[in-house]
Amino acid sequence: MFTLPDQNLSWTVNRLAGRTLAGLLCVAICAPIGSATNGAEQAPNSSAVQPAASPTNVQSASNVDETKISPAGIRKLSGKHITLYTDLSPQPSVDELPAVFDQAVALWQEFLGLDKAECERFHIRGAVMRDRERFKTAGLLPPSVPDFQNGWTGKGEFWINDQSSEYYRRHLMLHEGTHGIMFAVQKSQGPPWYMEGVAELLATHRWKDGQLAVGVFPSDAAEVPKLGRIEIVQTEFARNRALKLRDVLAYDNRAHLQNEPYAWSWAAVAFFHEHPRYRERFSRLLKKPARQDFNAQMRTIFENDRQALAEEWQIFVANLVHGYDFERMAIDLNTDAAPIQGNAEFDVAANRGWQNTRLLVEKGRRYRIAGEGEFLLGTKPQPWVSQANGITLRYHHGLPLGVLLAGIRGTTATPEIRPNGGPPQETENKHQAEPSDRVTLINPAVIGTAATFVAPRTGVLYLRVNDSAGGLADNSGTLAVRVFEQPN
């Protein structure tokens, strides 16, 4: 077990102070996180680092000698916004890349609030390479471009190494394209977590029936082969290496030489982009050019949400799954709660995450919590009827699906995260909550049908039934819960 020492966000930018970000921002370090060995980008090579793109230089990709292209075994694919060179043989998933890119430009324009006329003119050159030597021969890969592992963006052009997954090939192209349009049209030079996180957000896509959607939250792993961002965060959490939000925001311009920072940067941007309490403000930020004071702007805009952000980030990280349901997992953080007098009742909705009972439990006092009734945990292939003990045929976080859980959100105490991100520590009787100062929304007590509960701290009582953060939408019904104080 470890204790997070400080729940307050301090939007530390010290590590970035005095360092130019331009170098980072023109190199896109794009790693398929799905495979550990096929990892991070190369270190930015100073000889290849370009100044941040500007409207005058972005179109100035080096000249191409067209007579060398075909003899080198390279094809030229032309779209409205991209000229793509590739040595991959003709096949639909390759030949359609310019069409994918062209649709992306219109979507990026919306997301980033870009000038339409400038987007109309936006054009970039790209290379999807299987054999880099061919591109060198054709003059399409100048010596100034370092020996990167997956992707690299320079002035008005980018290069990516081919990927085994069609999804990830498109993803890399869209990642570099996002950098390209953010430099060229938006003229953004924000901090590393933001630039890489937004590139990841706007590269994460669906491509179905000739229609592109970007900025999607993956609904399952099969939808995004070889992406692996969610798995990285899950693994890091399980290994007790979960990052606080402030740690992600403080990434310096060398951090993205590793795989994990891509996952954390994406997770942070996706969190702000999706969370119902923060997304509108974040969307306004997305639509403005990001500068090196971006974190300071964030601090100002979210000044009153620091504590909430830190807590909700932890809950997001601890529960991150494909299809994470931000709406149903959002938490009422109101601390306006009344002490329990007599018999308090609360209906727990099966289709939501933690629910604020507005009941105050006080440290050292003994409470009885009991759940009654039936609710549904799904409808396919048949209705999954559950009671407060849960369904022992299915598990989540090592506990029966549907089992009643209780958490205390202290108003002053520090929440904790379990080291392995797993279920609450088991007791001899799983349905008997034990006194513990570790009862939090990350590390709840298991109540089941009924349990006596000595409050380890004073705080607001939260209840929920156990389920995946991606599995709430098909639940229905409520569990009637009674809470009353028992004499010690």
Ligand SMILES: [Zn+2]
């Ligand atoms: Zn990048």
